[in-house]
Amino acid sequence: MTQRAWQTRRIGTRVLHAVLVVFAATQLFPLAWVFVYSLQRSGDLFAGDLLRVPSDPQWNNYARAWVDGHVVRYGLNSLIVVVAATAASTALSFCMGYAIARMRWRLKRAAIAMIVVGMVVPIHATLLPNFLWYSRLGLIDTRLGLILPYVAFTLSFNTLIYAGHLRNLPVALEEAARLDGASWPRILWTIVAPLATPATVTVAVITFLTSWNEFIMANTYIASDELRTLPFSVIRFQGEYSGDYAAQFACMVIVAVPALVLYLWSSKHVMAGATAGAIKE
Amino acid sequence: MLPGLAVLAFSLVIPLGFSVYFSLTDSAGFGDYQSVGLDNYREIFTDDPVFWRSLRNVVLLIVVTIFVQNPIAFVLAAVLSRLSARASRLLRTAYFVPAVLSLVIVAKLWVDVFNPRFGVLDKLLRAVGLDAIAVSWLSDPRTAIAAVIWIIVWQGFGWALLFYYAALMTVPRELEDAAWVDGATGLALYRHVIIPYLAPVIAAVIVNDVITSMKQMELVYLTTAGGPGQLTQFLANYLYQKAFVAGEYGYGNALSVVFVAVSLVLTAVAVRGARVVAP
Numbered sequence: 188m189t190q191r192a193w194q195t196r197r198i199g200t201r202v203l204h205a206v207l208v209v210f211a212a213t214q215l216f217p218l219a220w221v222f223v224y225s226l227q228r229s230g231d232l233f234a235g236d237l238l239r240v241p242s243d244p245q246w247n248n249y250a251r252a253w254v255d256g257h258v259v260r261y262g263l264n265s266l267i268v269v270v271a272a273t274a275a276s277t278a279l280s281f282c283m284g285y286a287i288a289r290m291r292w293r294l295k296r297a298a299i300a301m302i303v304v305g306m307v308v309p310i311h312a313t314l315l316p317n318f319l320w321y322s323r324l325g326l327i328d329t330r331l332g333l334i335l336p337y338v339a340f341t342l343s344f345n346t347l348i349y350a351g352h353l354r355n356l357p358v359a360l361e362e363a364a365r366l367d368g369a370s371w372p373r374i375l376w377t378i379v380a381p382l383a384t385p386a387t388v389t390v391a392v393i394t395f396l397t398s399w400n401e402f403i404m405a406n407t408y409i410a411s412d413e414l415r416t417l418p419f420s421v422i423r424f425q426g427e428y429s430g431d432y433a434a435q436f437a438c439m440v441i442v443a444v445p446a447l448v449l450y451l452w453s454s455k456h457v458m459a460g461a462t463a464g465a466i467k468e
Numbered sequence: 469m470l471p472g473l474a475v476l477a478f479s480l481v482i483p484l485g486f487s488v489y490f491s492l493t494d495s496a497g498f499g500d501y502q503s504v505g506l507d508n509y510r511e512i513f514t515d516d517p518v519f520w521r522s523l524r525n526v527v528l529l530i531v532v533t534i535f536v537q538n539p540i541a542f543v544l545a546a547v548l549s550r551l552s553a554r555a556s557r558l559l560r561t562a563y564f565v566p567a568v569l570s571l572v573i574v575a576k577l578w579v580d581v582f583n584p585r586f587g588v589l590d591k592l593l594r595a596v597g598l599d600a601i602a603v604s605w606l607s608d609p610r611t612a613i614a615a616v617i618w619i620i621v622w623q624g625f626g627w628a629l630l631f632y633y634a635a636l637m638t639v640p641r642e643l644e645d646a647a648w649v650d651g652a653t654g655l656a657l658y659r660h661v662i663i664p665y666l667a668p669v670i671a672a673v674i675v676n677d678v679i680t681s682m683k684q685m686e687l688v689y690l691t692t693a694g695g696p697g698q699l700t701q702f703l704a705n706y707l708y709q710k711a712f713v714a715g716e717y718g719y720g721n722a723l724s725v726v727f728v729a730v731s732l733v734l735t736a737v738a739v740r741g742a743r744v745v746a747p
Contacts, residue, residue: 206544211562211563214625214626224580279472280472309683312724312725312728312731314724316484396568400568400572403685418570418571421570
């Protein structure tokens with residue numbers, strides 16, 4: 188290549204790198220803004236400055252957010268519901284993924300069709316009928332009434348992730364165990380499960396994050412304050428405490444942090460696992 | 469296997485059956501109701517401009533996602549794939565952060581950014597002398613739908629980038645080297661070698677875009693609630709409002725059934741289209 192062509196290339200690369208950074212800033216700037224505002228006095232928000240890190244950070248905004256946002260109560264509710272849903276969804280989708288990847292049975296095609304429909308149909312189309320159906324069954328305003336749909340709506344994706352992963356594992360070990368007379372549950376638990384750990388991490392983390400962040404079903408199926416989940420801490424600052432902007436920003440930070448930490452901790456493994464399925468098909 | 473299917477049936481299949489049943493009534497969600505035959509459906513298709521507006525907005529979102537968000541994500545992913553492992557991981561983490569936040573936070577965040585009194589966007593515009601366009605983004609009829617679509621595309625960007633990055637990582641080294649030897653460099657390499665190679669993946673991502681666009685509701689519910697004047701209404705939010713705010717439970721269910729049908733049809737169209745592009 189000529190000298191000139193090289194130079195154009197270099198400039199091109201610089202521009203592309205600059206674009207990368209600009210986009211990263213667009214993705215992160217609003218969050219930085221929320222954090223900075225969470226440390227200001229509510230009155231200062233209306234000042235002309237664009238983004239001024241306050242000289243006297245108002246950490247007590249966080250104290251008010253913590254108390255007025257009912258963070259402890261809502262957070263515990265979230266934890267109970269989300270852990271139960273994650274455990275159930277992971278266990279069920281593991282079995283279903285195994286059945287699809289390894290076994291031959293009648294109605295398998297129909298079952299797969301149902302799983303795919305489960306991925307396509309938006310949850311919002313089930314909000315109205317489920318509301319009535321759950322109220323007849325007495326599930327409205329109970330934790331189970333949230334756990335069940337959270338399991339149902341993460342099951343399809345999780346099953347496909349497991350099925351894709353299990354299909355790539357060697358069958359030899361399982362066959363050897365079966366010849367030795369091991370039962371199905373035993374084979375699943377002692378041989379297949381350990382080999383499926385990467386898929387399990389992916390499935391569990393994604394189910395956890397999805398349910399942790401879920402809002403509209405919790406908004407529809409839960410009426411009483413005692414059972415609300417963590418996203419509602421932020422909502423509280425729209426009504427009763429709507430003037431307290433600074434505490435509202437602090438509350439957003441409090442709610443975001445657990446999800447961010449889980450993501451940063453697990454991102455390397457999880458994201459690879461989550462995309463593997465889509466890429467292969 | 470069975471318990472899993474049972475849960476799916478319990479929370480998905482049975483409710484859809486309920487939905488069809490109630491869509492044929494004038495139920496308000498409680499108390500007595502009467503069968504009204506197909507009246508609700510007739511009204512949706514012939515006498516409900518909001519329904520058509522919602523449908524148009526969904527299609528608009530799909531178009532913006534596929535033709536604006538996806539190409540940008542692809543280009544950035546391509547640049548990322550040529551950076552050092554460390555820089556690339558750092559940037560990818562940054563891009564994906566919005567995708568792990570609760571929709572409640574994302575919605576609230578942008579409502580505040582777009583706020584005309586203390587929002588950072590209008591402060592910025594005023595600082596550079598563009599007072600004239602410092603509007604109330606989410607409630608101004610001229611900008612509301614663009615603002616809502618911006619929020620949705622912003623949050624979904626991380627996923628699009630992640631998919632394309634993962635796809636680019638699967639391109640075999642030998643393929644690139646061979647193309648290089650043949651004289652394909654820079655853009656030509658992408659146009660004639662990499663993009664054709666990845667066509668099936670791109671098709672899959674686009675199908676996923678359609679499904680995801682249909683599922684947008686919370687961000688609308690939490691930012692504009694469909695306003696001003698139903699301009700930013702989306703199907704999923706509209707049926708919710710009809711049933712729980714307007715008290716027209718039967719009508720809401722009819723919308724819900726139409727919504728499922730539209731989702732399945734659009735997905736099928738996307739899958740079919742994907743097959744044509746990437747057989």
